[in-house]
Amino acid sequence: MSAFVDEAQVCARGGRGGAGCVSFRREAHVSRGGPDGGDGGSGGDVWLVANRNVASLMAFRDHPHRIAGDGTHGQGKKKHGAGGDDKVVAVPEGTVVLGRNGEVLADLVNHGDRYLAAAGGQGGRGNARFLSNRRRAPTFAEQGEEGAEYWLNLELRLMADVALVGFPNVGKSTLISRISAARPRIADYPFTTLQPHLGVVRTDDSEYVVADIPGLIEGASEGRGLGHRFLRHIERTRVLVILLDLSDTFGADPATQLEILLTELGEYQPRLLERPRLIVGSKADVAGPIADEPHLDVVVSAVTGDGITGLVGRVATLVSEARSAEPEPSAFVVHRPAAEGVRIERQDDGSYRVVGRQAERAVAFNDLTNPHALDEAWIRLRRLGVHRALTRAGCRIGRHGGDWRPPVRLRTGGMMATVVAKIGTSSVTDESGGLRVDAIERLAAQVADLRSSGHQVVVVTSGAITAGLPLLGLGGSSRPADAPTLQAVSAVGQSRLMAAYDRSLSDHGLVSGQVLLAPLDFMIRTQYLQARQTLARLLELGVVPVVNENDAIADDEIRFGDNDRLAALVAHLVDAELLVLLTDTAGLLTADPRLDASASLIEEIVEVDHALEMVAGGPGSVRGSGGMASKLAAAKLAAWTGVTTVIASAGRPDVLRDALEGGAGVGTVVRAHQRRLPARKLWIAFAVGSKGRILIDEGAERAIRGGGASLLAAGVTGTEGDFSAMDPVEVVGPSGVVAKGLVAHGSASVGAMAGKRSDQLADGVDPLIIHIDDLVVVPG
Secondary structure, rough: OOOOEEEEEEEEOOOOOOOOOOOOOOOOOOOOOOOOOOOOOOOOEEEEEEEEEOOOOOOOOOOOOEEEOOOOOOOOEOOOOOOOOEEEEEEEOOOOOOOEOOOOEEHHHHHHOEEEEEEEOOOOOOOOHHHHOOOHHHHOOOOOOOOOOOEEEEOOOOOEEEEEEEEHHHHHHHHHHHHHHOOOOOOOOOOOOOOOEEEEEEEOOOOOEEEOOOOOOHHHHHHHHOOHHHHHOOOOOOOEEEEOOOOOOOOOOOOHHHHHHHHHHHHHHHHHHHHEEEEEEEEEEHHHOOOOOOOOOOOOOOOOOOOOOHHHHHHHHHHHHHHHHHHOOOEOOOOOOOOEEEEEEEEOOOOOEEEEEHHHHHHOOOOOOOHHHHHHHHHHHHHHHHHHHHHOOEEOOOOOOOOOOOOOOOOOOOOOOOOEEEOOOHHEOOOOOOEEEHHHHHHHHHHHHHHHOOOEEEEEEEOHHHHHHHHHHOOOOOOOOOOHHHHHHHHHHHHHHHHHHHHHHOOOOOOEEEEEEOHHHHHHHHHHHHHHHHHHHHHEEEEEEEEEEOOOOOOHHHHOHHHHHHHHHHHHHHOOEEEEEOOOOOOOOOOOOOOOOOOOOOEEEEOOOHHHHHHHOOOOOOOOOOOOOHHEEEEEEHHHHOEEEEEHHHHHHHHHHHHHOOOOOOOOOOOOOOOOOOHHHHHHOOOOOOOOEEOOOOHHHHHHHOOOEEEEEEHHHEOOOOOOOOEEEEEEEEEEEEEEEEOOOHHHHHHHOOOOOOOOOOOOOOOOEHHHHHEEOOOO
């Protein structure tokens, strides 16, 4: 006969996820097939499920391991691997699942209650999932994730209506054998039952389940004997039947027995004393006089059958009352959320270990020697904040210190990077308009340092107008406002500013080259290509381009623009990896430090939103047209070109190298987006103001947001403002601003064409309002 097992351990292990596939489509007559590696399937889960057909935990005694199925690997032609089969493990109703340290994880009360014991690992993504405009042929894929593995303790707490409680040898086993069909072991010598037994008692109009609880001893609530193992089976019962031995041979009188038993129950779980209970005197056939035992509710003899019928009836009444007053027991599960983020652990050998599922997933590639895979891993780790966590943990590189500096993402996968460094007016000039030669020399030294390491640097500088004001006797508390004066001042200050850069760079053996750019250089395709080719050739020749805005002709930009936006466009023009905006503060702060002394540095920005733009505030100083708001706008523009931006203090030593290598607290880092907008659309979206608005309906908005659609007259519902052909306008749908573009017709013509199909327009009238090449969906 199999033994009853009410305690066991189980090792639950989720299935391993399948690996993603690296594959490329190669077929006859199919050009540029591209990557087509499929994803691996996820591993199966291990579930513990309560089942009324399982009586004990015996199945786990000799075979504790339960393992779910593994996911299969992905294949070519974008064939995804199959997911692993779940492992469903049946346990008895009333099973409590505990962790290794004793915390309760789940209580499976009713048939069908489920608990996820071990989740399967995620399948790895195939190389087709890493295709992008900048990565046309990814040669790496993700490995599958290992499934979770846990050792759990299982405890069975019997689901019974009545518990027979008493000392050993008081007749519990004999009683349950008399009132039910249960057949526990019975003998005519002293012994105690080592495992509980259940029996079903049937009356004329009801039935209930009785549990024979192994005998208790004094101190059971403190763990003496097998107390805790026995007492837990009482927890779920509705009625307690406390048996007291009335024989003269028992070592304690009934009153003492009752006091001890109630004390043990109360100390184990005080609410057990609130359960309905019946005090029963046992072994009446060998008992002495019981007239002095007024606390007894029933006196029975399991041998002769005296009092049994009355006992069964009274217990049935108590069970019925308890059932009607008590809601059905419900299962509960303590959810164990997956650990988010990462943590840093210091090892005994002085090394640092990055721990966390997300960090492990970030580097779960099949070949980390592949530069593109390594590039992707760095992107993920930076998004998780691993570099900041390591720095805060005190991680240093080498024996002699130095900040831990993860490399900036380089699109080439190599160690060379192109850096655009923009320095503001307030950093290169003083209050009187004089040039700060020391600041320019410090910047030149840092440029030379990066150049010596193989990096390329483009300098974008402000300060021409401020430097020209004192030379023309126009200095003062406010700068001139009219465009002709500003153009003239710029022409004078430009040569002075360039001379300072030329001297400082030549001291380090570098040759500088002045480049003046205007807005049309980014709007007109031929000028854009010419500017790009010029900068590329200067870098090839080893020249350090020093870029400034052509203020002598760009009147709109003088009044409303700034060189921060120009620097972002230059970064896109030269395909830079990093844009550094140097200013007179440590970066973007949580508040204006002049008004709030508790303002702190915002170290990293994932997405520039309206809240951050409000934090950045308004325009710059009297000497400059920029300010933190313009730097944040430039960083937003650069992010959509795939360029990372660092806003940092120009006075920080080695600020360019720290920005490039991820130095701790270098400034505010604005992450780059994966998606890159073309240069023309970048200018339309970010650099060109709006002359008016075109209102569109819901269908036109869906077509534009879906991509690949020009704006036609049929989708227009109206106009706002006065604009001419090829003016920039905002396209506004029911949800707000959808896009910006260069309109093909004036406002009057667009208003007359609104809502009309091509067959409703006059002959020769083009229904095209904004061509797709002149239309850009505004990034969020």
